[in-house]
Amino acid sequence: xxxxxxxxxxxxxxxxxxxxxxxxxxxxxxxxxxxxxxxxxxxxxxxxxxxxxxxxxxxxxxxxxxxxxxxxxxxxxxxxxxxxxxxxxxxxxxxxxxxxxxxxxxxxxxxxxxxxxxxxxxxxxxxxxxxxxxxxxxxxxxxxxxxxxxxxxxxxxxxxxxxxx
Amino acid sequence: xxxxxxxxxxxxxxxxxxxxxxxxxxxxxxxxxxxxxxxxxxxxxxxxxxxxxxxxxxxxxx
Numbered sequence: 001x002x003x004x005x006x007x008x009x010x011x012x013x014x015x016x017x018x019x020x021x022x023x024x025x026x027x028x029x030x031x032x033x034x035x036x037x038x039x040x041x042x043x044x045x046x047x048x049x050x051x052x053x054x055x056x057x058x059x060x061x062x063x064x065x066x067x068x069x070x071x072x073x074x075x076x077x078x079x080x081x082x083x084x085x086x087x088x089x090x091x092x093x094x095x096x097x098x099x100x101x102x103x104x105x106x107x108x109x110x111x112x113x114x115x116x117x118x119x120x121x122x123x124x125x126x127x128x129x130x131x132x133x134x135x136x137x138x139x140x141x142x143x144x145x146x147x148x149x150x151x152x153x154x155x156x157x158x159x160x161x162x163x164x165x
Numbered sequence: 166x167x168x169x170x171x172x173x174x175x176x177x178x179x180x181x182x183x184x185x186x187x188x189x190x191x192x193x194x195x196x197x198x199x200x201x202x203x204x205x206x207x208x209x210x211x212x213x214x215x216x217x218x219x220x221x222x223x224x225x226x227x
């Protein structure tokens with residue numbers, strides 16, 4: 001995975017992506033017990049094209065040029081299937097901008113903050129997201145003041161109350 | 166409401182403590198644990214016709 005992250009860092013340095021951060025189950029695993037997943041979910045801020053459009057196509061092209069192959073929704077980068085998710089709303093945009101800087105085996109990387117991962121779960125709203133929120137509450141060290149701000153800014157206070165009676 | 170027998174309650178408490186201990190591991194160790202989970206889950210999922218691939222960690226000693 002170290003090489004995978006190094007490739008993501010190279011893409012960011014080269015301007016193919018503006019910024020990236022690990023999210024999904026692997027992002028959650030940073031804060032809680034290891035969770036089974038087969039994909040590495042990576043949230044990305046994409047540079048806008050001249051026409052002002054956001055597209056994953058230049059990213060896929062850059063990866064193909066480096067010899068990495070696509071399979072379904074993922075691209076295999078150094079043995080790890082990576083699923084790129086562009087920041088498609090204000091919450092994801094904020095989650096990416098405020099992601100936590102860390103490192104994995106000396107490779108610098110970013111992980112979405114636990115409070116944002118919770119908000120993303122609330123917004124997505126599947127059964128597995130509800131279960132993940134429960135695990136976060138049980139095991140992660142949360143900044144409750146920060147979480148309250150995120151929930152308020154993105155209209156998720158009602159859902160939080162509903163899921164955490 | 167039924168109450169748990171003390172020995173069962175102790176087992177649950179031990180499980181909970183282990184989960185907290187796992188949550189406190191360094192990130193690279195957790196990633197290696199996820200890959201071990203993948204190795205355990207993959208044969209079961211493949212038997213059910215679900216296509217999955219176990220990650221290849223570059224830092225992994227096989």
